[in-house]
Each structure stands twice: as C-alpha cells, then as structure tokens.
Amino acid sequence: MIFSRKRASGGRQGRDERAAEVLAERAAEESAPARGPYDVSEAPDGVQRLDLGSLQIPAVADVEVRVQADPQGVIQQVVLVHGESALQLGVFAAPRSEGIWDEVREEIRQSLFKDGAAAQEAQGEYGPELHARVRTPDGLTDLRFVGVDGPRWMVRAVFQGAAATDPAVAGPLRECLDGLVVDRGQEAKPVREPLPLRLPREVTESAEEGVAGPVEA
Structure with missing residues (x-):
C-alpha cells in the first residue's frame, strides 16, 4: 500500500x-511578440539572417539587399528590393521611457509639405503611418512611411513603389520587416542617433581584395 x-x-x-x-x-x-521587428532579446531562433550590426535582416526569397557603405564598411543606407518595389530601412536610438515614432512622423509630414508633397496619415498594420506621393527624377512615386517603437530603439521603414499602395505586392518586403531583428547594444546614445550598421566582415574583405558581389543573407 x-x-x-x-x-x-x-x-x-x-x-x-x-x-x-x-x-x-x-x-x-x-x-513574445507575434511579429517583428524584434529586439535581439526576443528574436526567434533558427532563422537565417544577414547581420549588419544593429540590424539583422531575414533571408526572404527574391528579395535583394542593397547597401551603400563608405570605404570603412560603415553603412549609410539599406534598401531591400523586390520587383518594382523597395523598402528602405533605418534604425535609431530612442529613450527608455517612451517611443518617438509619433514625433518623427509629424516631422516627416511637415518636411514633405515643405517640399510640396501632401502626406496623409492612416492606420496601418504597424499602427499610424504616412502615405505620400512625391516627384522624383523618374516621375511620381508612392511612399508609405512606417515606424515601429521598440525597447530603446525605433525602426523607420519606407515602402516605395507598388508596395506602398498594394499590400499583396508588399508581401515579401513585409516579411522582411516582420522578421527584422534590432541589436541596440548597451551603450548610451543620443535620442534619434542612427544605430551603427556595418557590412559583414567577409563582404568588407572581398571589397578590399577588389572582388565585387551582392550582399546576401
């Protein structure tokens, strides 16, 4: 018993x-967040990503990552391209206590207005966003400005072309944004300062040797 x-x-x-x-x-x-951009402390495992320092971009079929960098490998601009659409990414320091997208969004709206482009605010899948049509050397281009506030960082994403107006076309680029990972680091930084982005070491070494090639995840 x-x-x-x-x-x-x-x-x-x-x-x-x-x-x-x-x-x-x-x-x-x-x-855990249902979708990204993720803080590095919350990012899902088992995903292939291109590590650019403060940003880690998931590998998505048929999406090309284009970067503009200086001779030291410091990245000035990151643009993802899929067909006739593009997604420009930026990541910035933010305060611990509150997000900054509301403030930044209003500044973008005013800047567009000064340039003669009207921007309309709309509620999108990531929250409040701005829609605008601007004139470029190639003609009129649709833009959709999206902001995501995270813990001490903010991601600014600008959809361009058809992806700015048609959610179905934006699919692969939106998948990249949903899977984006931000590694803020622990250093104190001024609010709105761009977080550092660098080319992967193997890409920098190839460039130093004079071997050109695409940036791949």
Missing part, C-alpha cells in the same frame, strides 16, 4: 510538473 501510494503520488507530481511546464511555455509564447 505504501509503495502504491508513492507511485500514485509520483504520478501526480509528474503530471503536475508537466502541466506547469506547459503553462510556462504558453506564457512565454503569449509574452
């Missing part, structure tokens, strides 16, 4: 422990 009780107690204990584990797993899943 004693042995039987111990076995029964052990069984209950095992079930209780397993139930606790399941609840903990569910709590972790519920607390």
Whole structure:
C-alpha cells in the first residue's frame, strides 16, 4: 500500500510538473511578440539572417539587399528590393521611457509639405503611418512611411513603389520587416542617433581584395 501510494503520488507530481511546464511555455509564447521587428532579446531562433550590426535582416526569397557603405564598411543606407518595389530601412536610438515614432512622423509630414508633397496619415498594420506621393527624377512615386517603437530603439521603414499602395505586392518586403531583428547594444546614445550598421566582415574583405558581389543573407 505504501509503495502504491508513492507511485500514485509520483504520478501526480509528474503530471503536475508537466502541466506547469506547459503553462510556462504558453506564457512565454503569449509574452513574445507575434511579429517583428524584434529586439535581439526576443528574436526567434533558427532563422537565417544577414547581420549588419544593429540590424539583422531575414533571408526572404527574391528579395535583394542593397547597401551603400563608405570605404570603412560603415553603412549609410539599406534598401531591400523586390520587383518594382523597395523598402528602405533605418534604425535609431530612442529613450527608455517612451517611443518617438509619433514625433518623427509629424516631422516627416511637415518636411514633405515643405517640399510640396501632401502626406496623409492612416492606420496601418504597424499602427499610424504616412502615405505620400512625391516627384522624383523618374516621375511620381508612392511612399508609405512606417515606424515601429521598440525597447530603446525605433525602426523607420519606407515602402516605395507598388508596395506602398498594394499590400499583396508588399508581401515579401513585409516579411522582411516582420522578421527584422534590432541589436541596440548597451551603450548610451543620443535620442534619434542612427544605430551603427556595418557590412559583414567577409563582404568588407572581398571589397578590399577588389572582388565585387551582392550582399546576401
């Protein structure tokens, strides 16, 4: 009888422990963001990404990553291209206490207005965003400005071309934004300062050797 009780107690204990584990797993899943951009502390594992320092860009089929960098490998601009659409990415330092996208969005709207382009605010899948049509050397171009506030950082994403107006066309570029990872680092930085972006070491070494090639994840 004693042995039987111990076995029964052990069984209950095992079930209780397993139930606790399941609840903990569910709590972790519920607390994790359903979509990115992710902070590096919350990023899902098992995803192939191009590491540019403060930004890690997921590999998505048929999306080309184009970067503009100085001779030291410091990146000035990151643009993802899919067909006739593009997505320009930037990441900036933000305060610990609050986001800055509301402020930045209004400044973008005023800047566009001064340049003769009207921008309309709309509620998008990432929250408030700006839609505008601007004149470029290639003609009129549609832009959609999206901002995502994270822990001490903000990602600014600008959809260009058809992806700015047609969600179906934006699919692969939106997948890149949803899977984006931000590595803010621990250093103190002025609010709105661009976070450092650098070419992967192997790309820099190839450039120094005079070997040109695309940047790939």
